[in-house]
Amino acid sequence: MQTPQLYIGIDVHKKSWSVSIRTDLFEHKTFNMPSEPEKLIRYVNQHFKDYPVECCYEASCCGFVPYRQLEQAGWKIKVLNPSDIPRSAKNKDQKNDRIDCRNLAKQLQSGHLIGIHVPDEQREQLRSLFRQKNNLTKVMRKLKSQIKGELLYYGIKIPAQLDNVAWTRKMTTWLEDLEWKYVTGQLSLQSKLKHLSFVRQEWLIINKELRQYVSACFNNDYKLLMTIPGVGPVIAIGILAELGDIRRFNKFDQLASYVGIIPSVYSSGETIQTRGLTYRSKGILRSYLIESAWVSVRRDPTMQSYYRSHAGKQPNKIIIKVAHKLLRRIWHIIKTGEGYKLGLVAGNVEPG
Numbered sequence: 001m002q003t004p005q006l007y008i009g010i011d012v013h014k015k016s017w018s019v020s021i022r023t024d025l026f027e028h029k030t031f032n033m034p035s036e037p038e039k040l041i042r043y044v045n046q047h048f049k050d051y052p053v054e055c056c057y058e059a060s061c062c063g064f065v066p067y068r069q070l071e072q073a074g075w076k077i078k079v080l081n082p083s084d085i086p087r088s089a090k091n092k093d094q095k096n097d098r099i100d101c102r103n104l105a106k107q108l109q110s111g112h113l114i115g116i117h118v119p120d121e122q123r124e125q126l127r128s129l130f131r132q133k134n135n136l137t138k139v140m141r142k143l144k145s146q147i148k149g150e151l152l153y154y155g156i157k158i159p160a161q162l163d164n165v166a167w168t169r170k171m172t173t174w175l176e177d178l179e180w181k182y183v184t185g186q187l188s189l190q191s192k193l194k195h196l197s198f199v200r201q202e203w204l205i206i207n208k209e210l211r212q213y214v215s216a217c218f219n220n221d222y223k224l225l226m227t228i229p230g231v232g233p234v235i236a237i238g239i240l241a242e243l244g245d246i247r248r249f250n251k252f253d254q255l256a257s258y259v260g261i262i263p264s265v266y267s268s269g270e271t272i273q274t275r276g277l278t279y280r281s282k283g284i285l286r287s288y289l290i291e292s293a294w295v296s297v298r299r300d301p302t303m304q305s306y307y308r309s310h311a312g313k314q315p316n317k318i319i320i321k322v323a324h325k326l327l328r329r330i331w332h333i334i335k336t337g338e339g340y341k342l343g344l345v346a347g348n349v350e351p352g
């Protein structure tokens with residue numbers, strides 16, 4: 001006798017869900033409901049008591065709240081990357097919520113769906129704070145560009161000794177002391193400076209809070225990461241926030257694919273094309289790793305030697321290889337629990 005099983009595909013939205021329910025034998029029902037997980041749980045318990053339940057939904061603005069609420073009912077839940085869901089040509093041509101959730105239920109029953117990693121709430125909220133700091137960094141850069149653009153527009157030249165990426169107190173004082181023909185020009189600049197000052201102060205506070213929190217909650221991994229040349233506090237916090245526990249990756253290739261430090265490959269017959277970096281990535285972390293790779297090349301003789309061995313190629317392509325090697329080093333150190341020593345890793349063996 002075949003074991004009863006229930007498969008549920010959900011198209012999640014802010015105010016409503018489209019739900020498709022299938023048993024191991026037939027399609028049961030497709031319907032719309034308010035975005036209240038307890039109502040779906042109550043319906044399933046009423047009509048399919050003691051059925052094992054598998055459920056899935058696409059990752060969306062609702063995050064992992066539905067996952068955690070449905071998991072408490074004892075269901076097996078998968079959160080899906082929308083790009084990973086198989087769709088027929090008909091699904092692409094005719095799309096609505098009912099069709100989407102029915103397709104999810106069918107694909108779930110066939111066993112073709114692979115869920116993404118769901119972080120625990122502590123890591124997820126750490127990631128939110130880290131990304132907020134990154135957002136503030138972008139705002140500061142934008143404000144500085146606006147200020148420089150306004151000065152250029154009015155023909156005001158910044159003294160060469162002050163025109164640096166990192167603005168000093170002297171630069172701010174010079175901007176504040178600028179004399180304008182009309183008060184409106186001065187007010188416009190002062191408004192931007194006030195905004196920049198506020199954002200910078202908020203950035204400093206969040207940066208301090210991040211360091212204190214990570215030191216208190218993930219101190220061992222934080223210290224291990226900081227032993228690697230090129231990995232400073234910002235990169236270390238980014239790794240812990242964006243990747244979570246690296247120990248969950250059994251193979252380095254899984255980690256490299258997750259971060260996006262792998263090429264995009266197209267192969268058909270005798271045609272093999274290796275393109276640029278894959279578009280699927282942890283965008284923030286990948287960019288930070290590449291920046292960190294430049295620092296590592298300057299500070300670590302092993303990385304310098306590796307960089308030199310690829311001399312003649314484009315520097316931007318070489319640094320991607322260095323970033324890949326740096327990520328392998330990060331994975332190795334967290335897995336072994338041994339801090340890095342220049343040129344030496346775990347028994348005088350440098351990971352390839």
